[in-house]
Amino acid sequence: MIVDVFLQGTNWNYNNVGVNLLIEITQRLYKMPLAQIIEEHVCLPMEFKQTGWCKEQNDKLVWINEQYANDQGTEANLFMSARELAYWGYVHLNRGVIDGKQILAEKIFKQTTSIISPADLKHELPRNGFFFGLYKMSRVLQQS
Structure with missing residues (x-):
């Protein structure tokens, strides 16, 4: 349930309400967990092998005593290597074009x-x- 804290446009407050709603809509639309959607539509096409959701600590992750219930994409436990994060930034700078090929729709970058x-x-x-x-x-x- 979304509750207004103040009238739209009168103040600002950081929260995850919009992100959580977007996750819910996306999962209902695709009928699969967000982690699977990201894996199929982003990680695999971009050949990311060091990006994904983890709910358990391991030696390859920077872990600050977090606890997560799942690895399905509904929590803030998306981990990414520095190399893949830098490449993700490069993809944004090029609005989804890599080696002359549009690998992610340009309209995504315009909107975001x-x-x-x-x-x-x-x-x-x-x-x-x-x-x-x-x-x-x-x-x-x-x-x-």
């Missing part, structure tokens, strides 16, 4: 890097994209 905050949001509140805080960038864009 666009500001979606209400235009009339108070100036002192951060502007956000799909998943990325774009507070400083939004001020630069407003000044140009």
Whole structure:
């Protein structure tokens, strides 16, 4: 259940409500756990072998006394090697094009890097994209 803390556009509060809702919608749409969706549609095509959800500690992970109930993609236990994280950033810089081939749809990158905050949001509140805080960038864009 989603409960409004304040009227839309009047304040800002970090939480995972939107992320959790997106996970639920995605799992219902694909009829499989998010971890499996990411594995099939992202990790396998990109040949990621050091990325995935883990619920148990192992020597290859930086583990800070976390405890997770599952490895199905519903918790914050997605682990990724530094090399694959850097490559993921490279994929974003190229909007999904690697070696001249569009491996992930360009519209994904346009949507996830666009500001979606209400235009009339108070100036002192951060502007956000799909998943990325774009507070400083939004001020630069407003000044140009």
